[in-house]
Every structure is written in structure tokens, then in C-alpha cells.
Amino acid sequence: MLTEFGKIFIFIILAIIFVIITLFINKLIRPNRPTVEKQKVYECGENPEGSPWVKFNIRFYVVALIFLIFDVEVVLLFPWALVYKDFGVFGFVAGIIFLLVLGLGMAYEWRKGDLEWARPTPKPPKLDELLKKES
Numbered sequence: 001m002l003t004e005f006g007k008i009f010i011f012i013i014l015a016i017i018f019v020i021i022t023l024f025i026n027k028l029i030r031p032n033r034p035t036v037e038k039q040k041v042y043e044c045g046e047n048p049e050g051s052p053w054v055k056f057n058i059r060f061y062v063v064a065l066i067f068l069i070f071d072v073e074v075v076l077l078f079p080w081a082l083v084y085k086d087f088g089v090f091g092f093v094a095g096i097i098f099l100l101v102l103g104l105g106m107a108y109e110w111r112k113g114d115l116e117w118a119r120p121t122p123k124p125p126k127l128d129e130l131l132k133k134e135s
Contacts, residue, residue: 059117062114063114063117066109066114066115069105070102070105070106073098073102076098077095077098077099080094080095080098081095
């Protein structure tokens with residue numbers, strides 16, 4: 001008789017075999033007629049311009065991460081809003097603490113300037129400050 005782990009092991013083995021067989025059959029029956037046009041990089045129907053290895057602003061990455069973090073947290077609020085009454089005061093307090101942490105995170109990001117697309121340029125020091133540093 002198989003244990004639960006044995007059943008899971010058999011399931012994993014069958015999944016791996018299924019993937020290997022599917023990839024093998026795909027390689028056998030697909031048309032393979034490479035041309036120069038098919039080997040080109042595809043950019044939404046436009047001809048590619050320049051190298052694909054271009055530097056881009058890290059702000060795209062930062063904004064995407066902030067969006068994901070707050071998006072997931074907001075998604076967690078919907079189930080809490082539906083069932084917090086079932087948990088009484090404890091459920092309500094847990095949700096409020098969660099919202100406070102969420103608000104603190106948003107305030108931190110706002111204060112840090114990560115929510116602004118173009119950061120303000122730092123102001124040059126005044127002449128008085130420069131003279132104080134020299135003496």
C-alpha cells in the first residue's frame with residue numbers, strides 16, 4: 001500500500017514524464033524552416049533599432065516593486081473586510097494594525113521620494129554654509 005508521500009512522488013514522476021514526452025512530440029511535428037526574417041528580434045511589429053542591451057531608469061523597477069507590494073496588501077484587505085466581524089475585536093485590531101503598517105510603509109516611500117517620478121534636484125549650498133565649512 002502506498003503512503004501519501006508515495007502518491008505525491010508518483011504524481012511528480014508522471015508530471016515530469018508528461019512534460020518530457022510533450023516537448024519531444026512538439027519537436028517531432030513542428031515545422032522547422034528558419035529564415036533570416038524569422039531569426040530577427042520581434043518588437044511589436046516594428047523593426048528593432050539599436051542594441052537590446054540599453055540602460056533604463058531604475059525607477060521603473062522601483063515603481064513596479066512598490067506597486068506589487070501595495071497591490072498584494074490591498075488584495076489581502078478584501079477577505080479581511082468580509083470576515084473581520086466573525087473574529088470579533090481580535091480580527092478588527094489585527095486588521096487595523098495591518099492598515100497602520102501599510103500606511104507607515106506608504107508614508108516612508110512618500111517621504112523617501114520613491115513615489116515621485118522625477119526627483120527634485122538638490123539645491124546648491126548657500127555661500128554662508130560654504131564659508132562655515134571652510135573655517
